Amino acid sequence: xxxxxxxxxxxxxxxxxxxxxxxxxxxxxxxxxxxxxxxxxxxxxxxxxxxxxxxxxxxxxxxxxxxxxxxxxxxxxxxxxxxxxxxxxxxxxxxxxxxxxxxxxxxxxxxxxxxxxxxxxxxxxx
Numbered sequence: 593x594x595x596x597x598x599x600x601x602x603x604x605x606x607x608x609x610x611x612x613x614x615x616x617x618x619x620x621x622x623x624x625x626x627x628x629x630x631x632x633x634x635x636x637x638x639x640x641x642x643x644x645x646x647x648x649x650x651x652x653x654x655x656x657x658x659x660x661x662x663x664x665x666x667x668x669x670x671x672x673x674x675x676x677x678x679x680x681x682x683x684x685x686x687x688x689x690x691x692x693x694x695x696x697x698x699x700x701x702x703x704x705x706x707x708x709x710x711x712x713x714x715x716x717x718x
Contacts, residue, residue: 598624 601608601623612621613634620638622629633639642650656662657671670676684691 594624595626598626601625601630 618635620633622631
């Protein structure tokens with residue numbers, strides 16, 4: 593694995609994935625991260641095969657735990673006791689159209705306060 597390739601993926605992930613999809617049509621391919629390989633599945637048939645595997649063979653939850661280092665960043669409870677999923681499916685989904693303007697305003701405000709002011713302070717334009 594090349595650190596140069598991993599850094600290229602960090603800055604130009606869309607380009608690297610597009611190149612891989614063109615080069616490896618209907619196949620899986622891997623791209624380097626700094627500490628591991630990321631496998632990209634570029635085939636509907638392969639996706640169906642992966643989707644039919646049992647959770648003890650391929651687990652989305654465990655993949656997220658490892659990739660995002662959930663135990664160290666968010667705490668293991670978020671995956672071990674995923675109460676938030678039912679909450680999102682029910683209450684948030686039902687009220688989303690009413691909450692969206694509030695979420696948008698909060699995100700815009702957070703961007704201005706925490707990101708834009710820091711970038712402008714360094715003389716950079718957004």
